[in-house]
Amino acid sequence: MSDVLLETRNLVIKFGGVTAADNVSLKIHAGRNLAIIGPNGAGKTTFLNICTGWLKPSNGQVLFEGQDVTPLPPRKIVDRGVARAFQIPQLFTEHTALENLLISVSARDKLRNPLMDMHRIPERDEMLHLLDMVGCADVADTLVVELSEGQRKLIDIAVALALKPRLLLMDEPTSGVASSEKHSIMEILIGALKEANVTSVFVEHDMGIVENYADEVAVWNSGNVQLRGSPAEILEHPDVIRDVIGEVV
Amino acid sequence: MTTKTHSTKAKASMKSPLTFLWVIGVLAVIAVPFTTPSIQLLFNFAMAKGLAVLGVTVLLRAGQVSFGHALYFGIAAYAGAFLMASMPAADFFVVLIVGVAGAVLAGLFVGLFVVRYRGIFFGMLNLAFSMIFWSILEKFYHYTGGADGIRFARPTVLGQVLTHGQFEMMLYYSVVVLMVVLGWFTQRWFASPIGQLFQTIKTNETRLEYLGISPRRALLSGYLLSAALCGVGGVMMGMAQGVVTPEYVWWVRSAEMVFIAVLGGAGSVHGAFLGALIYEVVRTYASVYAGDIWQMILGGFLLIIILFAPGGLIGILESLFRRGSGKEGARK
Amino acid sequence: MNLAIFLLALFDGVAYAALVFIVALGLTLIFGVMRILNVAHGSLYAIGAYATVSLTGYFLALGFAPVFAFPLMIVSAVLVGILIGGPLEYFLLRRIYDKSEVLQLLVTFAVFMILEDVQRLVWGTRPYFESSALQVLGNVSVFGVTYTAYQLILLPLIAVVLLLGMRFFLRHTITGKLITATTEDREAAQSIGVDADKVFLFTFVIGAVLAGLGGALASPTTSILPGMGADMIVLSFAVVATAGLGQIEGAALTALMIGLGRSFAVYLYPEISVLVPYLIMVLVLLVRPEGLFGSPAARKI
Numbered sequence: 001m002s003d004v005l006l007e008t009r010n011l012v013i014k015f016g017g018v019t020a021a022d023n024v025s026l027k028i029h030a031g032r033n034l035a036i037i038g039p040n041g042a043g044k045t046t047f048l049n050i051c052t053g054w055l056k057p058s059n060g061q062v063l064f065e066g067q068d069v070t071p072l073p074p075r076k077i078v079d080r081g082v083a084r085a086f087q088i089p090q091l092f093t094e095h096t097a098l099e100n101l102l103i104s105v106s107a108r109d110k111l112r113n114p115l116m117d118m119h120r121i122p123e124r125d126e127m128l129h130l131l132d133m134v135g136c137a138d139v140a141d142t143l144v145v146e147l148s149e150g151q152r153k154l155i156d157i158a159v160a161l162a163l164k165p166r167l168l169l170m171d172e173p174t175s176g177v178a179s180s181e182k183h184s185i186m187e188i189l190i191g192a193l194k195e196a197n198v199t200s201v202f203v204e205h206d207m208g209i210v211e212n213y214a215d216e217v218a219v220w221n222s223g224n225v226q227l228r229g230s231p232a233e234i235l236e237h238p239d240v241i242r243d244v245i246g247e248v249v
Numbered sequence: 250m251t252t253k254t255h256s257t258k259a260k261a262s263m264k265s266p267l268t269f270l271w272v273i274g275v276l277a278v279i280a281v282p283f284t285t286p287s288i289q290l291l292f293n294f295a296m297a298k299g300l301a302v303l304g305v306t307v308l309l310r311a312g313q314v315s316f317g318h319a320l321y322f323g324i325a326a327y328a329g330a331f332l333m334a335s336m337p338a339a340d341f342f343v344v345l346i347v348g349v350a351g352a353v354l355a356g357l358f359v360g361l362f363v364v365r366y367r368g369i370f371f372g373m374l375n376l377a378f379s380m381i382f383w384s385i386l387e388k389f390y391h392y393t394g395g396a397d398g399i400r401f402a403r404p405t406v407l408g409q410v411l412t413h414g415q416f417e418m419m420l421y422y423s424v425v426v427l428m429v430v431l432g433w434f435t436q437r438w439f440a441s442p443i444g445q446l447f448q449t450i451k452t453n454e455t456r457l458e459y460l461g462i463s464p465r466r467a468l469l470s471g472y473l474l475s476a477a478l479c480g481v482g483g484v485m486m487g488m489a490q491g492v493v494t495p496e497y498v499w500w501v502r503s504a505e506m507v508f509i510a511v512l513g514g515a516g517s518v519h520g521a522f523l524g525a526l527i528y529e530v531v532r533t534y535a536s537v538y539a540g541d542i543w544q545m546i547l548g549g550f551l552l553i554i555i556l557f558a559p560g561g562l563i564g565i566l567e568s569l570f571r572r573g574s575g576k577e578g579a580r581k
Numbered sequence: 582m583n584l585a586i587f588l589l590a591l592f593d594g595v596a597y598a599a600l601v602f603i604v605a606l607g608l609t610l611i612f613g614v615m616r617i618l619n620v621a622h623g624s625l626y627a628i629g630a631y632a633t634v635s636l637t638g639y640f641l642a643l644g645f646a647p648v649f650a651f652p653l654m655i656v657s658a659v660l661v662g663i664l665i666g667g668p669l670e671y672f673l674l675r676r677i678y679d680k681s682e683v684l685q686l687l688v689t690f691a692v693f694m695i696l697e698d699v700q701r702l703v704w705g706t707r708p709y710f711e712s713s714a715l716q717v718l719g720n721v722s723v724f725g726v727t728y729t730a731y732q733l734i735l736l737p738l739i740a741v742v743l744l745l746g747m748r749f750f751l752r753h754t755i756t757g758k759l760i761t762a763t764t765e766d767r768e769a770a771q772s773i774g775v776d777a778d779k780v781f782l783f784t785f786v787i788g789a790v791l792a793g794l795g796g797a798l799a800s801p802t803t804s805i806l807p808g809m810g811a812d813m814i815v816l817s818f819a820v821v822a823t824a825g826l827g828q829i830e831g832a833a834l835t836a837l838m839i840g841l842g843r844s845f846a847v848y849l850y851p852e853i854s855v856l857v858p859y860l861i862m863v864l865v866l867l868v869r870p871e872g873l874f875g876s877p878a879a880r881k882i
Contacts, residue, residue: 052459078461090456092449103449106442107460114443121442163460314683316690362863365870368682369618369826373818374866377859380815384855500811504694511687541701548694555687556676 004066005030005167005199006082011050011060020046021057022223028167028201033190035210035231036203037244038220044203045087047220048169052084053077064167083165087172087203089156091144097155098140101127104162127162133192134158135185149176154185161192168193170202174209182206186213211235219244266570267563271519278425282418289421291533292526293489296424298509299525301482303435304475305510306521310439311471312451316372316503317379318479320359323498324382325352325480326487330399341406341419345484352480353473360472364465367450379498386495398494401487417489424485428522431478436518438474447471479506501544508547511554514563523562588726590845596732598840599740600799605817605824605832606743607791613827614764614784616682617674620689622792623814624696625661629796630805631704632657634711637800641713650714650801658794665696666789670782678781693814701807708804715801732802739798743791744833751829760784819862825875835873 004027011024020043028034036044049055051062053074062070069077078084092100105123106113113121131137134154144152153176160168173189174182190213193200204210210217210231217234219227221243227234234240278296282289301322308315328351329344339347363374386393393399403416411419438444446467449457454464487493496502505528513524536543558565608622636653669692677685718730751757763770763780771777795813803809820839824831839858846854853860865873 073463074458075461075463078459084459086455090453090459092456093452094448095445095452099445103442103445104460107446107457107462111443111446113441115437115441117437117440118442118445119440159456160459312681312683314686362867365866369686370822372683372686373618373815373822377815377819377862380812381856381859388852388855504690507687507690542698544694545698545702548691548698551691551694552673552688555684555691 003030004028005064006051007063007066008047008051009061009063011047011057011062013046013050013055013057019223021050021060024060024224026218026225026228028199029216030166030199032215033193033199033213034201035214035217036201036220037205037207037210037217037234037240038226039244042220043223044220045171046223048084048171048201048203051077051169052082078163078165081166083160083163083168085153085157085160085168085170085173087175089144089149089152091152091156091159093145094143096141096143097136097147097151098127098131100144100155100159101130101162104159108163130158130162131155133188134161135188150178150181150185153177157189161196161198164196165198168198168200170200172203172205174204174206182209183212207235266573267519267566270566274523275425275429278428279422282421288530289417290489291529293417293421293424294486295526295529296428296522297482297485297489298506298529299482299522300424300427300431300485301479302506302509302513302521302525303431303518304478304482305506306513306516306518307435307471307475307478309510309515310444310448310451311468313367313468314372314507315375315475316500316507317375317377318475318506319498319500319502320375320379320382321352321356321476321479322483322486322502322506323379323386323493323495324355325349325483326493326497327386327393327399328352329484329487330401330493333402333404334399337402339404340408341404341423341488344404344488345481348484348487349477349480352476352483356473356476356480357469360469360476364468364472376500376503379500379503383495383498383500386498393495396495398492398496401491401493403491404488420485420488424489427481427485431481432518432522435474435478439518443470504544505547508551511551512561514561515559517561517563520561520563527562584724585726586848588724589728590848591841592723592726592728592733593847594841594844595837596736596802596840597844598837599736600795600802601813601817601820601840602740602833602836603743603798604792604795604813605820605836606747606829607788607795608814608817609821609824609827609829609832610747610791611785611788612821613829614760615674615678615781617678617685617689618818618826619785619788620686620814621669621692621696622788622817623810623812624693624700625665625789625792625810626796626799626813626817627700627805627810628665628696629657629661629793630800630809631700631709631796632660632793633797633800634709634805635704637711637713647713647717650711650717654714654794654797654800657797658790661793661796662786662790666786666792667782669789670785674785675778675781693810697807697810700810704805706807708806710804712801736798740833740836744829747829756783816858819858823862823865823872825872828872828874831872831874 006028008024008026011021013021024047036047038044046055050057053069053072053076057070061068064077064080064082069080092103095103099118102118102121102124105127106118106121109123128137128140131140134157136151136154136158139147139151144155147155153173157170157173174185177185186209214231217229217231218225219234219240227237227240278292281292301318304321305315305318325348329348332339332344332347359378363371366374387395403411403413406419439448446457446462447470450464450468457464457467483497509524509528510521512528513520532543539546554561560567604622604626608619611617611619633654636657637650640649640653641647673688673692677688715729715731718735720727721730721733751761759775760780763775763777767777820832820836823839824835839861842857842861843854846857
C-alpha cells in the first residue's frame with residue numbers, strides 16, 4: 001500500500017439539525033485518484049471544506065502527511081501542498097486567464113519578485129504551458145468573465161495546479177462542460193496530474209468519468225462513507241445502483 | 250468601481266495617448282513658476298493633495314473606500330510639525346521622512362485592525378479613527394495647539410538656509426518630483442505581483458485564501474502604501490501652508506479626497522493628480538461665489554459621476570481616445 | 582465619586598443612550614432590511630432638531646402654550662421622513678440597489694455632503710437653543726439629585742416604547758412580517774406577491790422618521806449647530822456596529838453601554854469622554870468582529 005497523504009479521523013460537523021459529516025474517517029493514498037460519489041446533500045462538498053480548513057469540525061481531526069492540520073486556516077493548509085478547485089469557479093473576474101495563473105504562481109513563490117511587472121516574471125512560460133495543457137492557450141488574454149463555464153472550470157483547476165500541490169481536491173471538475181468534451185478534458189487533467197505527480201480527489205456525478213479515471217471510489221451517504229472500493233466493485237454494487245446511480249441517471 | 254470590460258490589449262493601446270498627455274502635463278507643471286508664478290502656490294497645494302488622493306485611489310483598486318484617510322494626511326503633518334518644534338534645526342528631508350514614518354506607523358496600528366473588515370465597516374471604521382484623532386487634537390491643546398494648530402517654521406534644506414522665495418521654489422519642484430516618482434512607483438506597484446494580489450481583494454478573497462495568501466495581509470500592504478502616500482501629501486501641504494490645524498484630519502478633508510479620487514477616475518494614478526488639479530483650481534475660483542454651498546456642489550457632482558460617468562475624468566478621456574481610434578476598437 | 586455624582590453620571594448616560602438608541606434604531610432598521618448604510622442618517626437627525634427648534638419658536642411666538650413643543654417634535658420627525666427620506670429612497674437609492682456596497686456608501690455619503698450644506702443655508706451657522714419642552718415637564722429629585730423629568734423619564738420611556746413597538750411591529754403585524762420576509766429572501770417574497778419597492782420605501786421612511794425624531798427629542802437638551810449630524814452618524818454607527826448590523830435589541834443594550842461609558846468618563850476622565858464610545862466599539866470588534874449580537878456570515882463555496 002502506498003503512503004497515506006491525507007487522513008481524516010472521526011470528523012463530525014452539524015448545520016442546524018443536519019449532520020453533514022457523521023464520524024468520517026478516511027485515508028487518501030498518494031498516487032491513487034479517489035472519486036467521491038453520492039446523492040446531493042450527502043456532505044461531499046462539506047468534506048472538501050473541512051479537509052481544506054474552510055469549515056472547522058466540531059469533532060475529529062484532519063492529518064496531512066501525518067501532521068494535524070485541523071486548526072489551520074485554508075491558506076496554511078495550501079502552503080503544505082493541498083490545492084482546491086471549486087464547483088463554482090473561484091477566479092479573479094477582472095483579470096485575464098493568464099493573469100489568474102500569474103497571480104497564483106506569484107502566490108506560490110511567496111512574492112519572490114515583489115515589484116517586477118507581473119507579466120515579466122520568469123514563471124510566465126510555465127504558466128503559458130499550463131494553460132496550453134488544459135486547452136485554454138487561445139484565451140490566455142481574455143477576461144475570465146467572458147469565458148464559457150467549461151473554460152472557467154479548467155482555468156480554476158489550472159490556478160490550483162499552478163501552486164504545484166501534492167494533493168488536489170476538485171468539486172465536480174466536469175460539471176458545466178459539454179458532455180461531448182467531458183472525457184477529453186478528464187483525459188487532459190488526469191494526464192497533467194500524473195505528469196506533475198499530483199494525487200487528486202474529485203467529487204463526480206458522471207459514472208462514466210468515475211469508471212474511467214478513478215483508481216478508487218468512495219460512496220457518500222448521509223454524511224459518511226458508505227462504501228469504498230475499486231470503480232468496478234462499487235459501480236456494480238446493488239446499494240450504489242439503487243441509491244446513487246439510480247438518482248443521477 | 251470601474252467596470253473593466255476591455256481586455257489587456259485594449260488597455261495597452263489606451264496607454265500611449267494617456268502617457269503622452271501625462272508627459273505634456275508634467276512639462277506644463279514644471280514651467281508654471283516661470284510662465285505664471287501667480288498660480289505656483291495653487292499648483293503646489295493641488296499636487297500635495299493629489300499625492301494624498303493617490304493614497305485613496307490605491308484602496309479603490311481593492312474595491313475599498315476609506316472615509317478617514319485625512320488621518321494620515323494630518324498625522325504626518327503633525328509629526329513633522331512636532332519634530333520641528335522640538336528640533337528647530339531639523340532638515341527638510343528629515344521632516345519629510347519623519348512625517349511619513351509617522352503616517353506609516355499609524356497606518357500599521359489602525360490597519361491591523363481595519364483590514365479585518367470590508368465595505369461599510371472598512372469605510373466607517375476609518376472615519377471613526379480619523380474623528381478620534383481629530384478630537385484628540387482639539388482637546389489636548391497644550392500639546393497640539395488646539396484649533397489654532399502648530400506653525401511650521403521654514404526648515405533648512407540639506408543644511409542650506411533658504412529665503413522665502415527659494416524655499417517655495419524648492420518645495421514646488423520637490424512636490425513635482427514626488428508626484429512623478431511616486432506616481433510611477435504606484436503604477437509599477439499596481440502591475441507587480443504584490444499589487445496584483447492586493448487588487449484581488451476586490452474580486453475574490455476565497456481564491457486568494459486558497460492560494461495560500463492571507464487576504465488581510467494583502468490588504469494591509471496596500472493600506473500601508475496608501476497611508477504613506479497620504480503622509481507625503483500631508484507633510485508637503487503643511488510645509489506649503491506653513492501651518493497644520495485639526496482641519497487636516499476633519500472628515501470633510503477625507504471626503505474631499507474620496508471625491509477627487511472618484512472624480513479623477515477611480516483607481517487611476519493619473520486621474521488622482523488630474524482630479525486634484527482641476528478640483529483645486531475650480532475651488533479657488535468658485536468658492537468665492539459658492540463658498541456656502543461648496544459641499545453641496547461636491548456632493549451633487551459626486552452623485553452625477555457615480556451614476557453617469559463611473560470611470561471619472563480618465564474614463565471620459567479613455568473613451569474619447571477609443572472613439573478617436575475607432576477602427577482598433579472595432580477589430581476587437 | 583460620591584453618590585450624587587454617580588447618580589448624575591447614571592442619569593446623563595441613560596438620557597444620552599435613549600437618544601442615541603432612537604437614531605441607531607432607524608439606522609439599523611434600514612440596514613437590516615435594505616443592506617444600505619445610510620450615511621445621510623446623521624443629517625436627517627440634525628434636520629429633525631433644526632426643524633423642531635424653528636417650528637417651536639414660530640408657534641410659541643404666536644402665543645401657543647409651551648406644551649405644543651411635543652406635538653411639534655412629532656410633526657418635525659414625520660416631515661423629515663416624508664419630505665426628505667421618501668424622495669431620497671424613491672429617486673436615488675432605488676437606482677443603486679444592485680450596485681456594490683462601496684458605491685452605495687459613496688452615494689449616501691454624497692447625500693450627506695449635500696444635506697450638511699442645506700442645513701447651513703437654511704439655518705446658518707449660529708447655534709440654536711430652545712428648551713421649552715424641557716421646562717414644561719419640570720424636575721424630579723432622586724436621592725437629593727435634581728434632574729429634568731424630560732431626560733430622566735420621558736426620553737428613556739420613548740426609547741423603550743419604540744423598542745417594544747418595533748419588536749411587536751416586525752413580529753406580529755402583517756406589514757412587519759412582509760418586511761421581515763423581504764429582508765430574508767427578496768426574490769421569494771416577490772414571488773408571493775410582495776411589492777419589494779414599497780417595502781423598501783416604507784422602511785426607509787420609517788428609518789428617516791426615527792432619525793428626525795432623535796433630533797427632535799435631542800433639541801431641547803443641547804445647542805443645535807452645524808456638525809452635529811456628522812458626530813451623530815459616526816456615533817450611531819458605533820452603536821450599530823458594536824451591536825451587530827441589523828440587531829435591534831442589541832442596539833438598545835449597546836446604546837446603554839456606550840451612553841453610560843461616555844457619561845461616567847465625563848465625570849472621571851473628561852478629556853477622553855468623546856473617545857469612550859469608539860474605544861468600546863474597537864474593543865468589542867477586536868474580540869467579536871461581527872458585533873456583540875451579530876452572527877458571522879459564512880460564504881458559501
